[in-house]
Amino acid sequence: MKLECPKPNIPFNKPFFVGKELYNITQAVMADGHISGDGRFTRLCHTWLQEKLGCPGALLTMSGTAALEMAAILCDLQPGDEVIMPSFTFVSTANAFVLRGAVPVFIDIRPDTLNLDESLIEPAITTRTKAIVPVHYAGFACAMDEILQIAAQHGLLVVEDAAHAMLSTYHGQYLGTLGHLGCLSFHETKNIISGEGGALLVNDPVFMERAEIIRDKGTNRSRFFRGEVDKYSWVDIGSSFLPSDLIAAFLYAQLEQGRQIIDQRSRLFARYTVQLEPLARSGVIQLPHQDTACSGNGHIFYLITRSMADRTRLIEYLKERGVYAVFHYVPLHSSEAGLKYGRVSGEMTVTDTMSDRLLRLPLYYEMTEDDVDRVAELVTAFYRVNR
Known part of the structure; x- marks a missing residue:
């Protein structure tokens, strides 16, 4: 009987060398x-x-x-x-x-x-x-x-x-x-x-x-x-x-x-986009906006989920399978120091909504296309049973 080796974990980020x-x-x-x-x-x-x-x-x-x-x-x-x-x-x-x-x-x-x-x-x-x-x-x-x-x-x-x-x-x-x-x-x-x-x-x-x-x-x-x-x-x-x-x-x-690093990350970013576009078309996630006036650098690949509860479940689902995804900022205007030192102009509806729903997927220089495919497959599998 052939035993399958467990797949290695995919960290959120990993420092790296490029040569000298x-x-x-x-x-x-x-x-x-x-x-x-x-x-x-x-x-x-x-x-x-x-x-x-x-x-x-x-x-x-x-x-x-x-x-x-x-x-x-x-x-x-x-x-x-x-x-x-x-x-x-x-x-x-x-x-x-x-x-x-x-x-x-x-x-x-x-x-x-x-x-x-x-x-x-x-x-x-x-x-x-x-x-x-x-x-x-x-x-x-x-x-x-x-x-x-x-x-x-x-x-x-x-x-x-x-x-x-x-x-x-x-x-x-x-x-x-x-x-x-x-x-x-x-x-x-x-x-x-x-x-x-x-x-x-x-x-x-x-x-x-x-x-x-x-x-x-x-x-x-x-x-x-x-x-x-x-x-x-x-x-x-x-x-x-x-x-x-x-x-x-x-x-x-x-x-x-630098150009080599950015090109590699951009390729991984593009691969995520292709793999997850069907989910975006179905309306269960929102993918990063890309404007023709701006060329990005593949820094963060994020999803906007339907709710904070959705995001929490997806983070746990990925973690149980060895993939580490994280959320991002707690809005400064609602933080202890923000309330003390700053002030708000107007409504903060979009900030509050997006910060509750944003999820960052792993993306780093030494990540492989197979790694991206694995993460995308897991996200897709999650939404297959959480529509």
Whole structure:
């Protein structure tokens, strides 16, 4: 009698190597003798980001959170100033501005893209509004033409939270490069990774000199290293936002293979779409919206189920069969800190509904097409008996 081997578990996410990560780290230690911040690999990453993305300046940070915190400082916010953002986002989006004394003003999201609803921005603007923070959920673009036009009409800054959106585009431009400032994340759950890590994209050169100062503990050390001053000193507020060159060494290996990584994830995303389209046509799930104006990056493949109860049952069904799917954000406007530090503009019906029903399926670089097929078959089997 032949015994079948149990199928291996499929995790939600898995960190990965693409080639030269460990070699680069060794080079930083043995050849360069430099593992603190702003070494050779940091400079290589800066050059890659500026040349590939087409932005005037890029600065590696310890995390996407750190990039957002730097952006909030650069917005020169005063206590009581307001920043418009979606509630359906990670806490860092709001925390960065709350730390500067600003008030997050939460608006609802669109039911198709799950990005902030651009039609709700102007009703949320007051005399205290200083910035808009579009969050490109799952790597798909917010309506940036409309957002930038509103910002220009009202004299507001635009800070893109592009943590999900590395190498996604909008009308041919990379997300994170459209606003005054853009924030990227290289956390191990993202497409291109360094464990922890992020980058601030400085798209308006007026912010560049101060961004360097803030990132380097409030000193003008960058100008000193360029020979522009004969000594450096404390000139502004700041913190130690720059990462170790070991992180940059790992990241640079991934950046060099960035297109390969995105193409692989996009293939898996497309395969999920094909496999699950029959369920979407039957009305039991909603699949990610795809707009021809935006090329995504295969960051998150999600389903919108019919109800929270439906989602809970599906998560348990998959887990019992070795597949780990998860939900996403608890809306910030209903969280303890959100109620304390922020305020809501208008109804939050879509945010509340979608956050209760959204389910993320496994998607990672080393996932195989067979893995995708297995997950899709299980989702289909679940709905075969749960219609």
